[in-house]
Amino acid sequence: MNSLDFESEESSTPRHEASCWRRLPTALFHMLVVECIHIYLAVFAWFRLVTNVNLRTAMGAHFQVLDRLEGYFYNLFLFGSTAGTSVHLSNVTDTFFLGQEQRTQPSVFYNGSMLELPSTNIDGANIPWIVLVWLLPLGGALLVLLHLVLLARRRVWSFDCGAYLQFSWDIVRTPEYRWSVGLMALAAILLPIIWILQILIFNLPDQLDVLRGSILSGLLLLFALDQLAFPSIPCHDWASPFQDLTFRRPMLHLILGTNKSFGLKLVDALWAAELGDLSRLRRYLPDPDNAEEVLRICREVQRAEADMLGRFRLQAGSE
Numbered sequence: 001m002n003s004l005d006f007e008s009e010e011s012s013t014p015r016h017e018a019s020c021w022r023r024l025p026t027a028l029f030h031m032l033v034v035e036c037i038h039i040y041l042a043v044f045a046w047f048r049l050v051t052n053v054n055l056r057t058a059m060g061a062h063f064q065v066l067d068r069l070e071g072y073f074y075n076l077f078l079f080g081s082t083a084g085t086s087v088h089l090s091n092v093t094d095t096f097f098l099g100q101e102q103r104t105q106p107s108v109f110y111n112g113s114m115l116e117l118p119s120t121n122i123d124g125a126n127i128p129w130i131v132l133v134w135l136l137p138l139g140g141a142l143l144v145l146l147h148l149v150l151l152a153r154r155r156v157w158s159f160d161c162g163a164y165l166q167f168s169w170d171i172v173r174t175p176e177y178r179w180s181v182g183l184m185a186l187a188a189i190l191l192p193i194i195w196i197l198q199i200l201i202f203n204l205p206d207q208l209d210v211l212r213g214s215i216l217s218g219l220l221l222l223f224a225l226d227q228l229a230f231p232s233i234p235c236h237d238w239a240s241p242f243q244d245l246t247f248r249r250p251m252l253h254l255i256l257g258t259n260k261s262f263g264l265k266l267v268d269a270l271w272a273a274e275l276g277d278l279s280r281l282r283r284y285l286p287d288p289d290n291a292e293e294v295l296r297i298c299r300e301v302q303r304a305e306a307d308m309l310g311r312f313r314l315q316a317g318s319e
Helices: 006-010 026-035 037-059 067-079 124-132 135-154 162-171 175-202 207-213 215-229 259-274 279-283 288-318
Strands: 085-087 115-117
Touching (some): 026 135, 026 162, 026 259, 037 067, 037 124, 037 135, 037 175, 037 215, 067 085, 067 124, 135 162, 135 175, 162 259, 259 279, 259 288, 279 288
Antiparallel strands (some): 085 115
């Protein structure tokens, strides 16, 4: 039976004896703080990238990064409107970001020491930006919601149990996960397309400077999306005997240790134990004396998984 069959798993939810902080919902905390970190990183880099592209295009090579000016463009390109503001800055080189009314009459004033930007709204060729900017955060929000819903349905409480490891291995194989990551990737693909169209429509100069100023945010975004789309995790479908196990994970893992890292170390320890070296496996168990029993359980669930896959391939081949 597939490990994503929530109804069948609810009746066999593992109950782990723990003390002190392990009685807290550590799985929920660990998931939100550690396992979802690349989602937050992608959204942060995305907002920085979208705002930086438009800010640097509007100000050309003559701007300083000031909080008030960044706030102006954040509000405009994230929420579609912004309040008027005044900052001491160099002149605007392009007014492509202004609404039609502000473009048809003098609305950006510069006297050599003060730059006044008007209240304005996105319109015309800039409207796709307000749609584009929320695509990636929408995908990220769906991913976080998916994690919360599936974790709640499995009723996993502790982050040091096998059920939590299995949860993190399973979720990346769900269609909902793939569609959410795909939505985030779609936004990243559409950004250069809209950017190029904007350059052609407004005949924007100095875009190589804008590109250079956006490299860091772009690389950070690509890194986060790569980690979400191609996670390096063990993809096993191990049954309830494994999920009932409790492993030894120090408190520091609650904020720094990912399931990906721990899962790979555990699989490596099991491989070494299968060849006679139980020392690594003992390090990950609350009671090191149970290493042989844990190895036996993992051997059995792996054999069951292999048999199931073998029958599936045989059935697929016969068809």
